[in-house]
Amino acid sequence: MKAVDLWQRFKDSKKAVPSFNFTTADVALTAAKVVKKYSHYCLLSTSERELKFNTMEVVVGIVKGLKEQGFPVFLNLDHGRDLEIIKKAAGLGYDCIHFDGSTLPLGENIRITKEVVGLCRPHGISVEGEVGQIGGSSTVSDETTGASILTNVDEAIRFVKETGVNLLACSFGSFHGMVEGKTKVLDTAILEEIKKQVVVPFVLHGGSGIDNNEIRRAVDAGVVKINFNTELRLAWSAGIKEYQKEKPEDIIPANELAHADQKVEEVIEAKVKICLGINV
Numbered sequence: 001m002k003a004v005d006l007w008q009r010f011k012d013s014k015k016a017v018p019s020f021n022f023t024t025a026d027v028a029l030t031a032a033k034v035v036k037k038y039s040h041y042c043l044l045s046t047s048e049r050e051l052k053f054n055t056m057e058v059v060v061g062i063v064k065g066l067k068e069q070g071f072p073v074f075l076n077l078d079h080g081r082d083l084e085i086i087k088k089a090a091g092l093g094y095d096c097i098h099f100d101g102s103t104l105p106l107g108e109n110i111r112i113t114k115e116v117v118g119l120c121r122p123h124g125i126s127v128e129g130e131v132g133q134i135g136g137s138s139t140v141s142d143e144t145t146g147a148s149i150l151t152n153v154d155e156a157i158r159f160v161k162e163t164g165v166n167l168l169a170c171s172f173g174s175f176h177g178m179v180e181g182k183t184k185v186l187d188t189a190i191l192e193e194i195k196k197q198v199v200v201p202f203v204l205h206g207g208s209g210i211d212n213n214e215i216r217r218a219v220d221a222g223v224v225k226i227n228f229n230t231e232l233r234l235a236w237s238a239g240i241k242e243y244q245k246e247k248p249e250d251i252i253p254a255n256e257l258a259h260a261d262q263k264v265e266e267v268i269e270a271k272v273k274i275c276l277g278i279n280v
């Protein structure tokens with residue numbers, strides 16, 4: 001199945017496909033195992049930051065290897081802003097491209113997104129566009145960094161009609177990262193208004209730090225892709241630190257990573273279940 005078919009399959013199902021960012025192969029493998037166990041799918045995503053550590057060729061190789069082993073995973077370019085990087089990703093075999101032109105004036109955002117759609121569609125690559133600004137970065141902080149601008153309904157409708165994107169990332173109360181002691185409250189009325197005019201599946205960015213009930217409300221309103229990053233980072237980092245504290249003499253990377261991946265697996269499993277509406 002192609003990624004573009006995923007959205008058709010899940011758009012009216014009240015289920016969502018999770019997207020997990022990864023830097024190291026062990027996290028990608030952990031996610032792949034969990035979604036396979038639940039007979040579900042996931043996107044494995046790389047942002048510019050993650051691609052600074054890896055090369056694009058390396059992450060393509062990791063996901064290709066997982067697919068060859070029968071894992072139901074797709075590779076996604078997260079918040080692509082540079083056309084050259086997008087062209088390279090499309091050429092190397094990324095399944096999904098998120099072009100983030102949200103900081104550009106609407107006309108410019110539409111123009112470049114259309115170009116990305118034209119580039120990707122012949123290859124069956126899914127394109128996600130973005131209208132409105134989703135602030136923050138995928139870390140834990142005391143206060144929100146980078147203000148969000150809620151998606152304007154009329155702009156979103158025009159954007160979808162003119163670009164023909166497969167998915168629309170909206171800013172409707174979420175932000176990237178987590179703020180201590182703060183849960184995110186989503187304004188799903190924005191999605192309901194857009195849906196009255198155009199048919200487009202939605203994407204929820206900044207899925208970490210959102211209560212299960214809020215996530216289910218978003219899925220009920222038409223969200224089919226949910227991005228999770230910060231909670232995975234937290235779990236992985238806590239696992240590494242815990243292991244090093246418990247066994248400072250152990251220098252075998254596989255042991256440390258296995259411990260970190262156990263923590264990551266718990267988070268991923270919880271996110272897959274919420275996306276599928278299991279036990280909520």
Ligand SMILES: [Zn+2]
Pocket residue numbers: 079134176205206227
């Ligand atoms: Zn995002």
